[in-house]
Amino acid sequence: MRRRVVITGMGVCAPNGIGLTDFAEAMALGKSGIRFQPELKELGFGCQIAAKPELNDELLTQYFTPLQLRGLSATGIMYGVIAGTDAWKDAGLTIAEKEQPNWDSGIIFGSGTLGVDKFREAIYQIDDKNVRRLGSTSVIQTMASGVSAYLGGILGCGNQVTTNSSACTTGTEGVLMGYERIASGQAERMLVGSCSDSGPYVWAGFDAMRILPRNYNENPEEASRPMSASAAGFVPGSGAGALVLESLESAQARGAKIYAEILGGSVNSGGQRGDGTMTAPNSEAVQRCISQAVAHAGIQNNDIDTINGHLTATSKDGLEIANWSAALNRSGSDFPYINSFKGLFGHCLSAAGSIECVAALLQFKKSQLFGNVNCTDIHPEITEIISPDRIPQKTILHQPTILAKASFGFGDVNACVIFKRFND
Amino acid sequence: MNEEIKYNKLKAIIKVYLPDDVSVDAITLHSNFISELNINSANLVDIVLDVEDEFDIMLENDDMDKMQTVQDALTIIDAKLEAK
Numbered sequence: 001m002r003r004r005v006v007i008t009g010m011g012v013c014a015p016n017g018i019g020l021t022d023f024a025e026a027m028a029l030g031k032s033g034i035r036f037q038p039e040l041k042e043l044g045f046g047c048q049i050a051a052k053p054e055l056n057d058e059l060l061t062q063y064f065t066p067l068q069l070r071g072l073s074a075t076g077i078m079y080g081v082i083a084g085t086d087a088w089k090d091a092g093l094t095i096a097e098k099e100q101p102n103w104d105s106g107i108i109f110g111s112g113t114l115g116v117d118k119f120r121e122a123i124y125q126i127d128d129k130n131v132r133r134l135g136s137t138s139v140i141q142t143m144a145s146g147v148s149a150y151l152g153g154i155l156g157c158g159n160q161v162t163t164n165s166s167a168c169t170t171g172t173e174g175v176l177m178g179y180e181r182i183a184s185g186q187a188e189r190m191l192v193g194s195c196s197d198s199g200p201y202v203w204a205g206f207d208a209m210r211i212l213p214r215n216y217n218e219n220p221e222e223a224s225r226p227m228s229a230s231a232a233g234f235v236p237g238s239g240a241g242a243l244v245l246e247s248l249e250s251a252q253a254r255g256a257k258i259y260a261e262i263l264g265g266s267v268n269s270g271g272q273r274g275d276g277t278m279t280a281p282n283s284e285a286v287q288r289c290i291s292q293a294v295a296h297a298g299i300q301n302n303d304i305d306t307i308n309g310h311l312t313a314t315s316k317d318g319l320e321i322a323n324w325s326a327a328l329n330r331s332g333s334d335f336p337y338i339n340s341f342k343g344l345f346g347h348c349l350s351a352a353g354s355i356e357c358v359a360a361l362l363q364f365k366k367s368q369l370f371g372n373v374n375c376t377d378i379h380p381e382i383t384e385i386i387s388p389d390r391i392p393q394k395t396i397l398h399q400p401t402i403l404a405k406a407s408f409g410f411g412d413v414n415a416c417v418i419f420k421r422f423n424d
Numbered sequence: 425m426n427e428e429i430k431y432n433k434l435k436a437i438i439k440v441y442l443p444d445d446v447s448v449d450a451i452t453l454h455s456n457f458i459s460e461l462n463i464n465s466a467n468l469v470d471i472v473l474d475v476e477d478e479f480d481i482m483l484e485n486d487d488m489d490k491m492q493t494v495q496d497a498l499t500i501i502d503a504k505l506e507a508k
Contacts, residue, residue, distance in 0.1 A: 067440055070470070098445075135473055136466040 002183045006422060008256040009091025009244030011083040011193075012358045015051035015237055015345040018059070019086060024362045026344065027370045028395045032221040033345040034235050043200050047212035049220040051237035051346035052198040053079055068150075071137055074115035079240035079351070080147035080195035081154065084109060087191060087242035088155055092256055096156025104250075106159030106187045107148045108177050109242070110170035110194035112350030115142035116201045147195050147240075159187045167409030168310070169267070170194045171241060171353025175417050176265045178245045188250040193242030196351035203236040209279075211314060212236060224347075226311040226340035227321070227382055227391060228375040234312040237346030241354030243361070258422045259361045263297035263402070265417035266290075276412040281316070283323050289414040290327035290406065297418035299402060301328040304336050304418075306369065306400035308360040310408045311340035312347045313374075318381030320408075325385050335386040337398060343373035353407040353415065360405050364421055369398035425505070427498070430479075434497055437474045441467045453495045471497075479505060 010020060015033025017023030026033070033051045040048040055078060060069060063081050072078065084107070088095070096102045118141040125133050140146050145163035152161040160181065166173050171194035178190035196202070206212050213232035216223030224235040251258055268289045270282020294301055307324060311317050317340075324338070325331045341359050348355050363369055371394040378388055399421070406416040431453075439448045441463045450461060457463045457471070468491070472483050475497065481504035483491075491497050 065444075067467075070440065133473060136469045 003185060004248035005179050005182045005245055005262045006248050006251050007243050007259040007262065007361060008246045008251050009087040009089070009093065010259060010358045010361060011086025011090060011242045012240070012355055013053045013079040013082040014239045014241070014355050015053055015348070018053055018082065020090065020362070023359070024366060027341065027359050027362065028366065028368055030344065030371055030373050030395065032373070034220045034224055036217060036220050040200060041217070045200070045204070045207050046210070046214040047207050047233070047236070048217040049223055049235055050203060051235060051348070053239045071135055072141065073117040073121065074141040074146060074197065075117065075199065075238065076111055076114045076195040076197040076240070077141060077147050077150050079238065080109055080193065080242070081150050083195070083240040083242040084151040084191055084193055085154060087193065087244050091244040091246070092254065093189070093244065095154065096158070101156045101158030103158040104188035105155070105157045105191070106181065107151050107157050107161045107191045108164055108174045109148040109151055109191065110164040110174045110350055111144055111147050112165060112167065112170065112196050113202060114144055114146050114197060116197045117199060118142050120201060151191065155191070157191070159190070165350065166413045167411055168347065168349055168352050169407045169409035169413045169415045170350040171355065171357060172405060172407035172415040172417055173267050174354065175243060175245070175262070175357055176267055176415060179262045179265070182245055182247050189244060189246040191242060191244055192354070193240060194351050194354040195240035196238045196349040198238035202238070206236055222374055224313050224343045225374040226313040226342050227317050227372065227378055228313070229377045229379045231313040231315065231317060231379065233314055234342065235346030237348035239345070239348050239351045239355055241351060241356070241358040243354070243357060260364045260419045261422045263299060263418040263420050264293065265415065266292035266296055267413070267415045268292070269414065270412040272412045278412065279410055281319070281408050281414070282412055283319065285412065286320070286323040286408065286414055287327040289416050290324065290404070293404065293416035293418055294328070299418065301330060303402045304328065304404050306363070306398070306403040307336050307338040308356055308403065308405045309338055309340050310406055312342055318379050321382045321385055331385050333387040333389065335390045337369050337390055337392065339370055339372050339392065341370065343375065356407070357405055357417070360403055361419060363398070363400055363403070364419070367397060367399045369396050369400070371395040430498060430501060433478055434475070434494065434501070437471060437478060438494070441471060451494060455494050456492055475501065481505060481508070
């Protein structure tokens with residue numbers, strides 16, 4: 001007997017807002033987190049803009065002890081701990097006592113590459129024949145699971161504590177991994193989320209691939225243009241999002257607030273076969289992933305009234321819309337409302353799926369559909385398939401009933417999760 | 425540098441690594457870093473680095489192995505300062 005799984009807490013450390021209140025307001029009002037980055041200019045990047053959360057020492061001391069902060073330079077861990085701790089508190093959960101962990105609570109917190117700045121410091125020391133000067137945190141800040149390890153210790157979780165990694169699919173995949181663990185009865189609650197480091201050493205490779213916009217260094221807020229005819233590439237971002245997933249029994253027993261229910265979902269890969277490659281999606285795989293998510297959730301295509309796409313603002317956005325349309329067999333004005341949040345905070349890479357899940361779920365709470373930005377000139381490939389009014393240019397009043405969220409990543413990997421407004 | 429100054433400098437270094445439930449007043453000359461002050465053994469490495477920076481000395485692997493108590497640390501610091 002599979003158990004029902006609900007979302008009882010959320011936290012976010014996003015480029016356009018840290019904490020649910022600021023983030024929800026930024027999303028509703030269309031406040032951008034994309035800014036000019038002098039550091040990228042100095043280093044000769046083509047794309048000199050990016051989206052990163054604005055941290056300060058005062059904020060960090062609320063989440064880390066002075067000892068943890070010594071030599072802490074893994075930005076992904078900072079973002080992940082902020083989002084994860086906030087989600088835990090938002091769910092009304094307490095941290096485990098000193099002597100015993102909470103055996104029923106686990107963590108799946110993903111990362112792409114972690115602790116890049118710490119790794120860089122270490123490399124300088126090592127090349128200088130100064131290995132002995134590395135200190136004790138080089139390993140824990142640069143291991144991929146560093147973020148879940150920090151959170152596991154802070155919260156005292158005694159169930160599975162791990163890190164998943166599947167490029168830009170990471171966050172959405174993590175939601176489904178946590179969901180499975182609870183649905184199958186192996187945990188009562190799972191903190192799921194993902195983070196992505198900031199900085200030139202994370203973003204340079206994308207600049208080298210020439211898939212970032214180069215002509216918006218003077219007007220960063222206009223640079224990220226999902227679904228637009230003038231889309232010029234994705235704006236690199238960073239941050240973290242986190243959700244507390246919980247069995248319905250546990251949530252109701254504690255009287256927890258419930259943001260939404262997870263009905264199910266699907267993850268797959270195009271195998272880099274057909275039209276799929278390391279960096280381009282196999283459309284058949286994308287469509288299968290969406291169709292299988294619908295089937296797994298036990299709903300019909302027509303039940304979906306809201307989609308939050310992956311839609312990065314590259315030339316592939318039209319193809320993504322075509323794949324949604326084919327998978328759901330819906331088009332024109334029958335197509336669900338669809339939005340992309342990347343217009344406001346760029347593509348947060350391994351953090352994208354989790355930050356976007358948080359934003360998507362806030363729409364249930366606020367009875368709003370957050371507006372798209374920078375796409376008044378919708379790409380003709382898209383308007384050929386769906387009506388322009390399916391792509392609201394401003395935040396509108398809208399109560400989602402069933403929302404599909406998908407993320408796609410390098411390696412030809414896909415994830416699609418189905419959220420439903422909670423009804424007992 | 426007199427002994428008291430050295431001791432206070434060392435205490436200031438150790439303080440950062442104490443767990444929440446161990447107060448700085450618990451530090452005495454005879455305190456064992458791990459068994460009495462409950463300092464995470466991984467952090468001993470960091471204490472050594474902080475000592476090196478503070479006193480402008482360099483500790484060898486041997487010294488690190490010998491550094492069990494606060495007094496051990498002071499003895500090693502004295503020896504290194506004298507050898508400078």
